[in-house]
Amino acid sequence: MHNDCFYCTKNEELKDLMIEIKSLEVSTLYLNRDQTHTGRCILAFNQHKKEIYELTEQERKFFMEDISTSARALKNAFAPKKINYGIYGDLVSHLHMHIVPKYENGVNWGEAFVNSPKQKDFINNEAYQEIVSEIKYNL
Template sequence: MIKYNCFYCNKDWALHDLMIEISELNVSTLYLNKDQTHRGRCIVSFNRHVTELYQLSKEELHSFMEDIAHTSQILNEVFHPDKINYAIYGDIVSHLHVHIVPKSRKSSEWGDAFINSPDNKHYLNEENYTKIINIIRKRLN
């Protein structure tokens, strides 16, 4: 097995410092971003180390998009955002993952791309992370 220098593959402290695992999905893993500047912000990470969408088979791509769509539907039902933004980066963390970011018209970022790493991050206490995760997990089933 190839060992990548990738926190999504290694599931190490760097991953756990930024996010909390919610659940395994069809071909990916769903995480809650610890920075909840945008309430409900999650990340869907493909379960195999690839860097680009075109590296997926048609079946994998279809399943990955279903995981993303299902997650965004749940976030829409739970958080009632005005819009959900999707972002695929990879300059620093090259593992294929999608940020799913519920946004509000009241946000200072409305009309612009969300700030991936804002200066003033909004962290919750463990109880509030657990509440959000449990609500999302119930709707996944």
């Protein structure tokens, strides 16, 4: 655990950025508060690891299962045409994956999603809870 990492401490900074949905096998699924792409999530590995190759073989397998479980839930909940996956971590090194539903002819369709768009789509708490419930139902 790193005290200066919001994924480790789950501090207010994390809560400003995302809403916890559920703890999976080796990671925790969050809803990104930016809902430019409806259902956009972040899956954070439970331990402070930086790179995929730092995981044990079993952790990698479980992490891939968690990714798959999350993506399937988003597909079933919101029927996107495709799901995009992104691991960057230049600035926040704790291993996490952006799981981003893409909608045909919607925002960024046919190209990479913008990780941190200048104009973010924040919705109200009731709308966040509806999306969280829909994802939980499909997990």
